[in-house]
Amino acid sequence: MCSWDEWVPESRVLKMTDASRQKQKELQNAHMYLDVVIIMRYYLVMLHLVIFIMTSTLIMIYLCLSVCILCVFVLYRRFVSEMTYYVSSGMLNLTKPKSVLYCIVVVLL
Numbered sequence: 868m869c870s871w872d873e874w875v876p877e878s879r880v881l882k883m884t885d886a887s888r889q890k891q892k893e894l895q896n897a898h899m900y901l902d903v904v905i906i907m908r909y910y911l912v913m914l915h916l917v918i919f920i921m922t923s924t925l926i927m928i929y930l931c932l933s934v935c936i937l938c939v940f941v942l943y944r945r946f947v948s949e950m951t952y953y954v955s956s957g958m959l960n961l962t963k964p965k966s967v968l969y970c971i972v973v974v975l976l
Contacts, residue, residue, distance in 0.1 A: 946971070 881887040 881890065
């Protein structure tokens with residue numbers, strides 16, 4: 868088994884000098900900046916994902932509200948037509964609260 872100094876050429880080995888220490892600090896700083904860039908990219912991707920999810924959620928909320936508004940509109944139209952039918956046929960006396968309540972229950976069911 869060989870150690871690292873047996874397969875690294877002598878020209879590549881840094882001696883313990885001030886220049887070597889400076890070079891080591893420069894390399895460490897370069898790797899630190901590279902790590903920061905990688906982390907920033909990760910957070911940027913996560914931010915895009917969160918924005919996509921929020922946008923999708925807002926679209927779903929908009930669609931659900933649209934369907935609810937449509938259902939309320941349809942129920943209102945049905946209620947009005949049922950009320951018109953019962954009043955015109957004489958089956959509903961608007962002075963009696965029970966008959967109005969009965970009409971509302973019939974329309975909602």
